[in-house]
Amino acid sequence: MLFASFGLGLCILSLLNLCYGGTPLAPSTVLASLTHQADLNPVIAQIVTDFRLPRILTALLAGAALATAGLIMQTIFRNPLADPFVLGVNSGASLGVAIVLLALAPTGSAIISGLNLSGQLLIVLAASGGAATTLAVVLLLSRRVDVMSVLIIGLMISYTIGALVSILMFFSMAERLQSFISWSFGDYGNVGWTQMAVFAPTILIGLVLSLCLVKPLDAMLLGERYAQSIGTHAKQVRFFALLAASLLAGAVTGFCGPIGFLGIAAPHLCRQLFQTSRHWILIPASILLGALLSVGSDFVARGPGLDIVLPLNAITALVGAPVIIAALVRQRHLKRLFG
Amino acid sequence: MIPQGTDLLQTKGLSLGYAQGKERKTILSELELQIRAGEFICLLGPNGAGKSTLIRSLSGLQAPLSGEIRINKQAFDSLSPRERARQISVVLTETMPSGMMDARMLVSLGRHPYSGWLGRLSAHDYEKIDWALDAVGASDLATRQVSELSDGERQKVSIARALAQEAKLMFLDEPTAFLDLPRRVELMSLLRTLAHREKMGLLLSTHDLDLALRYADRIWILDGQKFRQGYPEALALEGDLAHAFTSQNLDWDVEQGIFRPHRGTCIDVYLDGNGPKAIWTQRGLERLGYGICSSEESAKFSIRITDTEWKLTSGSILKNFTSLSELIDWLSQYQEPAIN
Numbered sequence: 244m245l246f247a248s249f250g251l252g253l254c255i256l257s258l259l260n261l262c263y264g265g266t267p268l269a270p271s272t273v274l275a276s277l278t279h280q281a282d283l284n285p286v287i288a289q290i291v292t293d294f295r296l297p298r299i300l301t302a303l304l305a306g307a308a309l310a311t312a313g314l315i316m317q318t319i320f321r322n323p324l325a326d327p328f329v330l331g332v333n334s335g336a337s338l339g340v341a342i343v344l345l346a347l348a349p350t351g352s353a354i355i356s357g358l359n360l361s362g363q364l365l366i367v368l369a370a371s372g373g374a375a376t377t378l379a380v381v382l383l384l385s386r387r388v389d390v391m392s393v394l395i396i397g398l399m400i401s402y403t404i405g406a407l408v409s410i411l412m413f414f415s416m417a418e419r420l421q422s423f424i425s426w427s428f429g430d431y432g433n434v435g436w437t438q439m440a441v442f443a444p445t446i447l448i449g450l451v452l453s454l455c456l457v458k459p460l461d462a463m464l465l466g467e468r469y470a471q472s473i474g475t476h477a478k479q480v481r482f483f484a485l486l487a488a489s490l491l492a493g494a495v496t497g498f499c500g501p502i503g504f505l506g507i508a509a510p511h512l513c514r515q516l517f518q519t520s521r522h523w524i525l526i527p528a529s530i531l532l533g534a535l536l537s538v539g540s541d542f543v544a545r546g547p548g549l550d551i552v553l554p555l556n557a558i559t560a561l562v563g564a565p566v567i568i569a570a571l572v573r574q575r576h577l578k579r580l581f582g
Numbered sequence: 583m584i585p586q587g588t589d590l591l592q593t594k595g596l597s598l599g600y601a602q603g604k605e606r607k608t609i610l611s612e613l614e615l616q617i618r619a620g621e622f623i624c625l626l627g628p629n630g631a632g633k634s635t636l637i638r639s640l641s642g643l644q645a646p647l648s649g650e651i652r653i654n655k656q657a658f659d660s661l662s663p664r665e666r667a668r669q670i671s672v673v674l675t676e677t678m679p680s681g682m683m684d685a686r687m688l689v690s691l692g693r694h695p696y697s698g699w700l701g702r703l704s705a706h707d708y709e710k711i712d713w714a715l716d717a718v719g720a721s722d723l724a725t726r727q728v729s730e731l732s733d734g735e736r737q738k739v740s741i742a743r744a745l746a747q748e749a750k751l752m753f754l755d756e757p758t759a760f761l762d763l764p765r766r767v768e769l770m771s772l773l774r775t776l777a778h779r780e781k782m783g784l785l786l787s788t789h790d791l792d793l794a795l796r797y798a799d800r801i802w803i804l805d806g807q808k809f810r811q812g813y814p815e816a817l818a819l820e821g822d823l824a825h826a827f828t829s830q831n832l833d834w835d836v837e838q839g840i841f842r843p844h845r846g847t848c849i850d851v852y853l854d855g856n857g858p859k860a861i862w863t864q865r866g867l868e869r870l871g872y873g874i875c876s877s878e879e880s881a882k883f884s885i886r887i888t889d890t891e892w893k894l895t896s897g898s899i900l901k902n903f904t905s906l907s908e909l910i911d912w913l914s915q916y917q918e919p920a921i922n
Contacts, residue, residue, distance in 0.1 A: 458701035461694075468674055472641060472643065521687065
């Protein structure tokens, strides 16, 4: 029942997003461009198929990815405040971007023309590379220490990288800072069909991997020792769960910027709505609800009817924070959620 | 069906402790242990003696430093985590998650060693879950949220979860720690019944010496590097318990099977009477620091208990008390006259 209403909401929001945004288009026009009718203005057809469609697909995938990654993190760390970024994913990505935008920029134009890459793709590469490097370090360390230490190591790495980014920012010029800040706002518009060929498969692999872990993740709710006592390979499960979360969060941050709050809010909302902590319900629910919130936020961010684009991150926080507060107030046992 | 008395678990030259890098800290060494089917064993020992370490090692949650553990004649190392989970279930001191989880779901996690990769449960699994809840008397808790249960109820559900694993061995680490006395007694008798009825080997660590002596089929004592085992009564009689626990401040009372605080000098009292009145009078006297002696001559006080009164004589003093409270009131205010 709830799944069906999620699905329905998703369809409606996606269609709204197709029609609005920038210039509003009549649904018939959108339909016409999707079905490649010849008598249509090619510019409008291009707007729909090459800009809006990938944008919506990106929003769907990113939302699903962040919510699933958040759910996994909360279970593995048995901490209701864990989100996809606790392992330092976004700080790693931001360092990559900061290096490209702030440090390399003076010689950057040469590099970009030399490699024959567009500036945007370079940023995507830098962010993904930064995220991947940080994650590789944390994952490697995670095999040697207990789960609480992983959390703290992730946090410490985040702080360290944050400090490096601040130093880079301190020595940078205003217009370069501007482009760095606008990256950190988050945007679904950077993924065209070319990038989608990498983005979509990465997310799908991450989601499939997560779905394979439903049973061991249930066991992990009891903590690693208990999980082991009921036949779970705790360290192995932790590794693969973190790997899945890294793929998901890393890809989103790389391509869309650091998008906060969806990863925390969506899993909490799902637990509230479905009144369960079983992962074979929560993972599909988080995928749908994450996608729904994500598309909704993007719709609001582009201010339908207005001629402005608000920072996506601001909207997700505005949607996400009240959800968490409401969850806390309604369910006073949240602190005991994970023991 | 495993016949009663078969060895479920055996260890050979088992040494336990922690290894960090090249440093090894041995806590227990050269243990030769057996747990038989249908046996309820209590593990006693002072804090830090390695009770939790032993339980974690026997259940495969911590690797032993050396030696061998055999479960049902199979080497422990050769078993996969799933196979181990079918042989051994545990109840640990760790807290359970309690949000958005009802008791039945918690118990159903005990079926993980039997379910497929998605964790879907069969009709047989549901039967076993109901059986486990029923076995610990928690059927009426099935739909309650774990967060709403009292400590005693949560402990029962936790044991039901372990039971649902259908393992022949169950290890429990201080399951009575946070329970009130009636709940402790209830839990101990429940566990003993389970061990006997289901032919399981149960090992339970506890600080409840008194309950352990009353309920355990056998007792293991960890004391420093030493390990002793035997029947509870024999250990009490032969002074092994005294050895493990007595310190400068504690004396082992072999008649009552309890430890009492050690007193330096005390005033001797001769007590004449029997029945509950005498028992509780003696307890009161001991608490106040008086010693009970067997001859009237050497005693400072003598107290005679009649049907209605406590008569206290001490040299020229003669006092009658109509209730135990009055006697204790007077005695606790009594100060020995300074000698000289």
